[in-house]
Amino acid sequence: MDTEHLSAPPQAQSRIPGKKHPHARPDSGVVHDNARHTENFTVIGNHLAQHQELSLLAIGLACYIQSVRPGTAVDIKTLAARFPEGPTRIAAALRELETHGYLRRTRERTPTGRIVTRTVSCNKPGHRSAPADPSTRPARRTAPEKPPPRKRLPAVPQPSCTSPALLQAAIDLLAGLRRRDPRLLLSATDAEHLAPGVAAWLERDLTPTAVRHALAENLPLEPLIRPAAFLAHRLAAQLPPLPPIRPPASPAPEPRHPFQNCDGCDRPFRSPAPGRCRDCRSDLPEAA
CATH class of the missing domain: 1.10.10 (Arc Repressor Mutant, subunit A)
Structure with a gap:
């Protein structure tokens, strides 16, 4: 006969014969030893x-x-x-x-x-709560990120003449675009990059008013993240053609005066009024 071990715990008995208690220890797998949280806890689905x-x-x-x-x-x-x-x-x-x-x-x-x-x-995918009142929303303390490297601006047309006066007129035109739309505010560096493109337009017999209209009208409704890049694209994509070559104007022909009879020699000569011919006029000082 086996000896009874008094130190061994007695086997738990089910309250209902033939069925195990719901909280009875399972034969294998995890066993939960839970305590009820009353503070400093998070509900995870x-x-x-x-x-x-x-x-x-x-x-x-x-x-x-x-x-x-x-x-x-x-x-x-x-x-x-x-x-x-x-x-x-x-x-x-x-x-x-x-x-x-x-x-x-x-x-x-x-x-x-x-x-x-x-x-x-989101603790439950697909659920979106109503937007919170901005005055009660806590300030975000998101770690700052380095701004992305600034991309180079697109190339702009180049004028055939880069006179300082022409480039200054182009810069003045660009600086005034913000009066037509505040989104077209440019830095000094961006204006210097775009100025040759504006000068190329002015070389094509366009007035400053026409250039301003072409650059600042029909702007997109969405915000302009890089107004300088937008203007550079317009300067290149909408560059008007060169004006037609006009031949130089020929000099006006000399007027043909009517014939007059010379008062000195009676020879005919062309003159707007009666008088003496060239030969007779040259003899006058000698005759005096």
Whole structure:
């Protein structure tokens, strides 16, 4: 006969014969030892925690992002400094969350001209809450990003004559475009780049008023992110042709006067009025 071990715990008995208690210890698998949270906790949906397509890193990042306070920086650089995974893996996990609707990232320009990334965490994909009152919304503390390198402006036509007076007239014309539309405000560097193109238009027998009209009329309704690039495109794409070559005007023929009889020699000669011919006029001083 086997000896009974008094130290071994007795086997739990089911309240209903033939059925196990719902909270009885399972034969295998995980056992939950849960305590009720009353503070400092985050509710995570099982659709995220048990997602069938997201990677484990993406699920973990989503849980972390949903748990932080609004305004916390969650850009790639900050997350790579917070977790042992590198920037490449974190960037891939964030793209997964965007694909499945758990994250929305948009690039916005601040009033100071700086480009920042706005990140919105969605605890339930497809749900969009009503926009919050801007006066009560907390200030974003998104990590600043370096502005992208400034692209070169498109090339502009070049005039055949680059006189300082012509280029100055072109710069003055460009500086006045902002009076027609405030979006056409240009920097001094942009105006210097565009001035040869305007000079090329002025060489084509166009008045400054006509050039201003061609550049500043029928502007697009959307904001002009780079007005200098827009004007450079118009200067090149809408450059009018050279004026037709006009032959030089021939000199006017000498007038043909009527014949007059000379008062001295009675010879006929052409003259607008009666008088003496050239020979007789030359003899007058000698006769005196």
